[in-house]
Amino acid sequence: MGGAKSARATGGGRVPAGARDARAPIGEFELIRRFFDRGPARRVELGIGDDCALIAPRPGHVLAVSTDMLVCGRHFLADADPRSLGHKALAVNLSDLAAMGAEPLAFTLALALPEPDVHWLEEFSAGLFALADRHRCELVGGDTTAGPLNLSITVFGELPAGVALRRDRAEPGDDLWVSGEIGGGALALGRRLAGRPLAPDDPSAVRLDRPEPRIALGVALRHLARSAIDLSDGLIGDLGHICERSRVGAEVALAELPLAAAFGPPPHGRDTLRDVLSGGDDYELLFSAAPENRAAIAALGGSLRLALTRIGTIVAGEGIRLLDARGTQVPIDARGFDHFA
Ligand code: ADP
Ligand code: MG
Numbered sequence: 001m002g003g004a005k006s007a008r009a010t011g012g013g014r015v016p017a018g019a020r021d022a023r024a025p026i027g028e029f030e031l032i033r034r035f036f037d038r039g040p041a042r043r044v045e046l047g048i049g050d051d052c053a054l055i056a057p058r059p060g061h062v063l064a065v066s067t068d069m070l071v072c073g074r075h076f077l078a079d080a081d082p083r084s085l086g087h088k089a090l091a092v093n094l095s096d097l098a099a100m101g102a103e104p105l106a107f108t109l110a111l112a113l114p115e116p117d118v119h120w121l122e123e124f125s126a127g128l129f130a131l132a133d134r135h136r137c138e139l140v141g142g143d144t145t146a147g148p149l150n151l152s153i154t155v156f157g158e159l160p161a162g163v164a165l166r167r168d169r170a171e172p173g174d175d176l177w178v179s180g181e182i183g184g185g186a187l188a189l190g191r192r193l194a195g196r197p198l199a200p201d202d203p204s205a206v207r208l209d210r211p212e213p214r215i216a217l218g219v220a221l222r223h224l225a226r227s228a229i230d231l232s233d234g235l236i237g238d239l240g241h242i243c244e245r246s247r248v249g250a251e252v253a254l255a256e257l258p259l260a261a262a263f264g265p266p267p268h269g270r271d272t273l274r275d276v277l278s279g280g281d282d283y284e285l286l287f288s289a290a291p292e293n294r295a296a297i298a299a300l301g302g303s304l305r306l307a308l309t310r311i312g313t314i315v316a317g318e319g320i321r322l323l324d325a326r327g328t329q330v331p332i333d334a335r336g337f338d339h340f341a
Contacts, residue, residue: 028144031116034138035125036109043138044106053140055106056126057158063166064157068092072149074339079314081200082120084209085151086127092232093155094135094213097282099230100164100291101222102157104137105217110154112147135215149234165221165228165287170246174226174288177297179306180213183272184260186279204262211283217308221287227286236277237336238286239320252312255325270332277334279320290312 026034032048041047045054057063070089072078090107097104108127113121132139136156171315184204198205214230222230227246229320230237235252242248254273255266263272289297294310301308312323322330 025118026116031121031169032144035121036142038139039127041138041140043136044140047106047138047140047143052107053108055140055156055336057105060161061158062161062164063105064159065154066093066095066096066100066157067152067154068096069150069152069323071155081209082123083127086124086129087131087210089151089153090128090137090155091211091213091283092132093153094131094137095185095211095230095232097339098154098214098218099165099228099285100157100159101163101218101225101228102159103219104135105156105158106138106140106154107132107153109139109166110150110152111142111144112150113144114146114149115247131195150307151323159222163222165225166220166245167227167229168245170227170242170250170288170314171249172314173291174317175291175294175310176234176239176250176252176286176287176288176312176314177225178231178284178309178311179217179301180282180284181258181260181307182231182282182284183263183276183279184208185211185281185283186234186275187260189279190275201260204260207260207283208281211281213283214285214306217285217300217303217306220304221285221289221297224293224296225287225289228285230340231280231282231284231286233280233337234278234279234334235286235336236320237280237338240336242286242288243314243318243320246314247318249315249317249319249321250312251321251323253323254330256309256311258307258309258311259316266289268329272326273322274332274334277332278336280337 037048045056047053070076071214076085094104184207188198188204188208227242231238239250259276297308322332324330
């Protein structure tokens with residue numbers, strides 16, 4: 001795994017060794033050993049220390065693999081709390097596993113650092129491993145280089161063959177459900193970008209900085225849901241992905257949306273609804289399920305102590321219709337996040 005040897009030999013793309021050492025209290029390999037290598041692999045055949053990690057899924061199982069990158073200046077600011085960054089870099093990846101119904105197994109970490117700041121690394125790795133250990137997800141390799149701060153994680157999950165919660169399996173007549181509350185991440189991000197950040201322990205700020213991947217929900221939905229996606233780019237955009245991949249449309253009952261408590265009680269104005277529907281960073285699961293599973297899904301929400309709310313229906317055709325409490329279509333110009341749009 002890791003850096004191209006030709007680039008390394010020519011020094012291409014790397015800070016010259018002399019310049020790096022002058023600032024660096026520790027070198028690349030000591031950094032890996034001290035902050036990321038925690039000894040022999042437990043959950044996989046071979047972990048950190050060789051050219052590749054070796055992972056063997058159990059018989060009858062498949063690996064679910066996903067990569068998500070956090071770029072400084074794009075996804076977070078340079079002065080972001082490193083412990084939260086460690087959490088979030090892994091959380092957004094685990095959220096993709098949750099959306100497939102996979103159980104976490106292992107991950108790799110590609111890290112570009114302007115300089116090896118020991119305090120930053122201590123905090124970052126503490127946040128990273130606190131979440132990793134909670135989900136028994138083991139760091140099995142990666143790459144470390146000097147460069148503009150960039151965090152890229154690839155996560156490996158495992159699930160029985162044939163039960164993955166795919167985006168292309170929604171069917172007309174399915175109920176549309178969402179877990180937890182939505183909009184908090186967008187609210188906190190909007191405040192931060194406007195220079196009026198929320199307190200770090202505000203529930204919406206916690207949602208933005210330390211999202212909770214819904215792993216247990218995803219696993220429990222393997223035999224209850226037909227399709228699923230995690231909400232990273234806003235409900236409209238992410239529901240749009242399910243609709244496109246499944247070649248269906250959807251109707252969403254705006255009055256049913258479980259908005260974060262910070263938005264106050266309904267009814268909510270159109271501007272609020274537009275922000276919530278277009279905003280990302282909630283990392284809840286949006287899923288479709290046959291109506292006969294309603295009672296089982298409601299019971300599941302009770303046992304997980306996680307709100308599961310029915311917010312609409314999958315319909316034949318295409319497009320997403322937003323409906324008010326009387327079933328009248330509401331024109332709201334909401335769209336999902338697109339880095340290049
Ligand atoms: P290679 O040159 O073969 O790509 P490296 O010298 O980059 O390997 O890395 C040495 C070992 O440390 C490899 O097993 C690699 O997977 C692991 N590693 C490198 N960076 C990290 C990191 N940030 N976190 C975890 N493991 C890492
Ligand atoms: Mg390498």
